Amino acid sequence: MIAFNAALFAALTFFTLLANPGTLVTGVPLSTSVSVPDPEVSVAASADAGSFWMADIERNGSPPFNGNGDYKIFRNVKDYGAGNGGDDTDAINQAISEGNRCGQNCDSSTTTPAIVYFPPGEYRVSKPIVQYYYTQLIGDANDLPVIKADASFEGMAVIDADPYENDGSNWYTNQNNFFRQIRNFVIDLTEMPMDRGAGIHWQVAQATSLQNIRFDMIEDGSENNKQQGIFMDNGSGGFMADLTFNGGNYGAFFGSQQFTTRNLTFNNCKTAIFMNWNWLWTLKSLNINHCGIGIDMSNSPENQTVGSVLLMDSTFTNTHIGVRTAFKRDPVTVPETGGSLLINNVDFGGAPIAVASDTDQAILGNSGVVKSWAQGRMYIGSNGERVQDMIEVPDVPQPLIGDNGVFERTKPQYEDLSASSFVHIKDQGAVGDGSTDDTAAIQSAIDSVADDQILYFDHGAYLITDTITINKNIKIVGEIWPMLLATGDGFADETSLKPMIKVGEDSTALAVEMQDLILGTQGPAPGCTLMQWNAASEQGQGALWDVHFRVGGYAGTNLQSDQCSKNPDVDHSDPNMNCVGAGLLLHTTGEASAYIENCWFWVSDHELDMADHNQIDIFNARGVLLESTGAVWLWGTASEHNVLYNYQLNGAQNVFMGHIQTETPYYQSNPDATKPFAPQQALADPDFSSFCSASGNDSASCKKSWGVRVMDSSDVLIYGAGLYSFFENYGQVCVGEQNCQTNMVSIEGDSDVSIFGLSTKAAVNMVTRDGESQALDADNRSNFCATLALWRAS
Numbered sequence: 176m177i178a179f180n181a182a183l184f185a186a187l188t189f190f191t192l193l194a195n196p197g198t199l200v201t202g203v204p205l206s207t208s209v210s211v212p213d214p215e216v217s218v219a220a221s222a223d224a225g226s227f228w229m230a231d232i233e234r235n236g237s238p239p240f241n242g243n244g245d246y247k248i249f250r251n252v253k254d255y256g257a258g259n260g261g262d263d264t265d266a267i268n269q270a271i272s273e274g275n276r277c278g279q280n281c282d283s284s285t286t287t288p289a290i291v292y293f294p295p296g297e298y299r300v301s302k303p304i305v306q307y308y309y310t311q312l313i314g315d316a317n318d319l320p321v322i323k324a325d326a327s328f329e330g331m332a333v334i335d336a337d338p339y340e341n342d343g344s345n346w347y348t349n350q351n352n353f354f355r356q357i358r359n360f361v362i363d364l365t366e367m368p369m370d371r372g373a374g375i376h377w378q379v380a381q382a383t384s385l386q387n388i389r390f391d392m393i394e395d396g397s398e399n400n401k402q403q404g405i406f407m408d409n410g411s412g413g414f415m416a417d418l419t420f421n422g423g424n425y426g427a428f429f430g431s432q433q434f435t436t437r438n439l440t441f442n443n444c445k446t447a448i449f450m451n452w453n454w455l456w457t458l459k460s461l462n463i464n465h466c467g468i469g470i471d472m473s474n475s476p477e478n479q480t481v482g483s484v485l486l487m488d489s490t491f492t493n494t495h496i497g498v499r500t501a502f503k504r505d506p507v508t509v510p511e512t513g514g515s516l517l518i519n520n521v522d523f524g525g526a527p528i529a530v531a532s533d534t535d536q537a538i539l540g541n542s543g544v545v546k547s548w549a550q551g552r553m554y555i556g557s558n559g560e561r562v563q564d565m566i567e568v569p570d571v572p573q574p575l576i577g578d579n580g581v582f583e584r585t586k587p588q589y590e591d592l593s594a595s596s597f598v599h600i601k602d603q604g605a606v607g608d609g610s611t612d613d614t615a616a617i618q619s620a621i622d623s624v625a626d627d628q629i630l631y632f633d634h635g636a637y638l639i640t641d642t643i644t645i646n647k648n649i650k651i652v653g654e655i656w657p658m659l660l661a662t663g664d665g666f667a668d669e670t671s672l673k674p675m676i677k678v679g680e681d682s683t684a685l686a687v688e689m690q691d692l693i694l695g696t697q698g699p700a701p702g703c704t705l706m707q708w709n710a711a712s713e714q715g716q717g718a719l720w721d722v723h724f725r726v727g728g729y730a731g732t733n734l735q736s737d738q739c740s741k742n743p744d745v746d747h748s749d750p751n752m753n754c755v756g757a758g759l760l761l762h763t764t765g766e767a768s769a770y771i772e773n774c775w776f777w778v779s780d781h782e783l784d785m786a787d788h789n790q791i792d793i794f795n796a797r798g799v800l801l802e803s804t805g806a807v808w809l810w811g812t813a814s815e816h817n818v819l820y821n822y823q824l825n826g827a828q829n830v831f832m833g834h835i836q837t838e839t840p841y842y843q844s845n846p847d848a849t850k851p852f853a854p855q856q857a858l859a860d861p862d863f864s865s866f867c868s869a870s871g872n873d874s875a876s877c878k879k880s881w882g883v884r885v886m887d888s889s890d891v892l893i894y895g896a897g898l899y900s901f902f903e904n905y906g907q908v909c910v911g912e913q914n915c916q917t918n919m920v921s922i923e924g925d926s927d928v929s930i931f932g933l934s935t936k937a938a939v940n941m942v943t944r945d946g947e948s949q950a951l952d953a954d955n956r957s958n959f960c961a962t963l964a965l966w967r968a969s
């Protein structure tokens with residue numbers, strides 16, 4: 176993401192909230208009859224105290240580009256004196272910060288990763304636990320550690336991912352605050368006075384996640400209750416799943432550009448979710464019980480700050496108001512498409528008012544299960560109308576359906592296994608030092624690992640010079656994102672793409688699960704597909720979680736700011752071929768099926784490690800290419816800065832995408848998207864020269880990367896898309912004029928696609944069909960993007 180000046184949202188700052196905390200509170204009374212599980216009870220009842228493999232797995236990983244051979248990746252907070260009954264704040268912060276890591280005044284760094292592990296037990300804090308850049312805070316998955324805020328706790332939140340200084344500045348740029356996880360905790364605010372307290376300050380961007388966390392807050396419906404589980408003021412992201420919020424004023428206070436949040440339970444909150452601002456937000460599998468308001472998206476009714484919300488597969492029980500909104504169909508509210516809302520398969524049986532106005536008048540009364548309801552602008556082809564009503568939508572294709580609407584599966588933590596079930600890649604001959612060719616060692620480790628074992632990639636940088644093939648059922652876990660880097664002559668021929676990692680051949684049935692890896696290149700690899708997924712599998716048994724595709728801009732890639740810094744004043748008709756990345760990031764083929772969650776397909780736009788952190792030009796040909804007909808789910812993915820397209824579907828079937836986020840390259844149109852790669856028919860590449868002249872606009876502005884291109888594909892559902900164009904040759908005049916490029920989404924041929932919650936930025940045409948404009952940005956303005964509640968071909 177970019178350092179974008181979003182002063183647009185300044186009216187909603189944290190400081191305003193602190194200064195005037197009463198203004199956002201609605202004071203709807205709530206029942207308090209449901210009891211909350213006592214953390215002490217669950218701790219005592221657990222049979223597996225301290226049994227998580229994370230605690231005692233052998234640690235062979237090291238960051239190859241750190242320079243300090245003694246650098247410690249793994250830190251157990253007990254080794255720093257935490258958990259002994261006193262104030263644990265300093266010990267925990269010491270465990271996090273030790274080793275010259277990326278803290279205050281550090282923009283970013285990939286060379287100081289740390290896993291900070293919390294064994295079962297209670298930890299007491301009086302000040303925030305500061306989560307440094309590139310940190311995973313992980314508790315015992317079998318017996319959640321409890322972090323208890325002291326009654327005298329002072330500070331923003333129990334865990335703070337981006338501290339504020341007294342002058343209001345942040346440690347990290349919120350939109351660049353990447354690579355973080357927090358999982359397996361109870362955060363307890365119940366000893367604090369109820370007029371204060373937050374669990375996690377989560378001001379983050381891509382490649383971040385919260386998973387399996389319970390927030391315990393004071394249950395009290397009065398005005399004085401100001402506690403909140405998550406406080407998210409701004410950022411860009413992102414993903415979270417499996418969270419429970421008990422009590423509090425707001426379970427979660429959300430504000431960010433775009434996000435996917437899945438499987439969240441709220442009990443006895445005054446308001447479960449307060450949506451402060453967004454461009455788009457996909458909410459899936461919410462259980463909202465005994466709350467005053469479920470989702471309040473009515474902030475600033477006279478000029479709404481919420482762009483859009485997609486709510487799917489959720490249930491409201493004994494909750495006064497389901498969703499509160501300021502949107503009105505007529506008279507038109509400001510901005511015109513602000514407050515767009517999609518409701519799909521939501522049980523409002525336990526909410527007397529399903530959708531209410533900002534003055535609590537019923538817009539949609541008690542409704543039982545709502546199949547589909549929308550407010551905003553809805554397009555059938557090029558016919559747009561303003562709606563606020565039930566709508567007709569096609570059924571979700573059968574292969575995509577799970578137990579609760581669209582299939583979902585959280586990243587497994589294999590918590591039943593012991594450390595002895597893990598086979599270390601470094602014990603199998605791989606070196607991971609960023610200079611040794613590890614191809615053969617990795618292939619042989621994959622071939623020899625047993626079915627009941629897990630292949631563990633110790634942290635490192637593993638060079639791969641030829642295709643590695645996975646032809647068996649396997650589970651692969653990375654130690655805080657080890658890097659698999661394609662390099663060498665074997666990946667040089669851009670006209671003949673060869674995979675670095677090939678999963679199955681020709682639709683073979685396999686169960687392949689991978690998590691916490693990074694795939695990239697060392698130097699140019701234009702003949703490389705980083706991952707080709709050919710395997711079919713049972714629903715959700717072929718999966719990637721937190722596997723990030725990251726090309727250029729970090730230590731070890733030889734594609735950094737010393738060689739590839741931007742230079743917009745020079746003509747780039749002859750691009751610097753030393754700054755080429757890969758040919759294609761991810762490719763699904765045949766009858767392949769894959770579950771892909773919280774994966775970031777990022778061609779770097781700026782330097783993460785070198786001190787200048789400058790913007791850089793990396794030419795990576797293609798992003799994600801889906802050509803498969805088995806089910807593919809993309810939950811919370813983003814694809815950015817690819818030359819030809821970020822997502823392309825060609826002959827694909829049964830695809831769910833929600834939410835997706837894209838940015839087109841900042842250097843375009845210097846050069847435009849016709850350079851440096853010639854379109855290849857075998858890959859169904861876009862041919863901008865012929866497309867643009869055929870569609871009657873041969874301008875450079877037409878020859879820019881697609882956000883999403885769909886050809887001859889059916890049963891495709893997109894639930895939330897934020898597709899952005901922020902630059903013309905690094906200039907931003909076009910952002911205000913909403914015309915950084917002509918097009919963004921192309922639907923071609925015989926395609927059956929429904930796009931719910933489409934938000935585009937600075938593309939004149941939001942959607943074209945076979946080259947013809949379907950919907951204009953100028954007709955559909957929201958707070959920042961232009962937004963459609965729904966686009967369908969017919």
Ligand SMILES: *[C@@H]1O[C@H](CO)[C@@H](O)[C@H](O)[C@H]1NC(C)=O
Pocket residue numbers: 183184478509
């Ligand atoms: C709404 O707010 C935005 C962002 O602060 C501002 O640019 C715009 O002018 C406002 N519109 C109206 C009609 O007040």
Ligand SMILES: *[C@@H]1O[C@H](CO)[C@@H](O)[C@H](O)[C@H]1NC(C)=O
Pocket residue numbers: 179180181182184185187188189190343349408409
């Ligand atoms: C993020 O939020 C903080 C506090 O609410 C505010 O000071 C800052 O200006 C915001 N930053 C951006 C880029 O919106």
Ligand SMILES: *[C@@H]1O[C@H](CO)[C@@H](O)[C@H](O)[C@H]1NC(C)=O
Pocket residue numbers: 387388416417418419438583584585
């Ligand atoms: C949802 O989250 C809860 C609490 O973390 C967990 O127990 C449950 O298995 C999750 N459900 C799904 C479908 O993942």
Ligand SMILES: *[C@@H]1O[C@H](CO)[C@@H](O)[C@H](O)[C@H]1NC(C)=O
Pocket residue numbers: 871872873874876877914916917939
């Ligand atoms: C092409 O489209 C762009 C963006 O809509 C517009 O500014 C330009 O004038 C168009 N050019 C032609 C030749 O139609």
Ligand SMILES: CC(=O)N[C@H]1CO[C@H](CO)[C@@H](O)[C@@H]1O
Pocket residue numbers: 511559953954955956
């Ligand atoms: C068709 C339609 O309703 N278009 C409206 C969209 O919003 C613009 C302002 O941004 C109005 O001028 C249009 O009338």
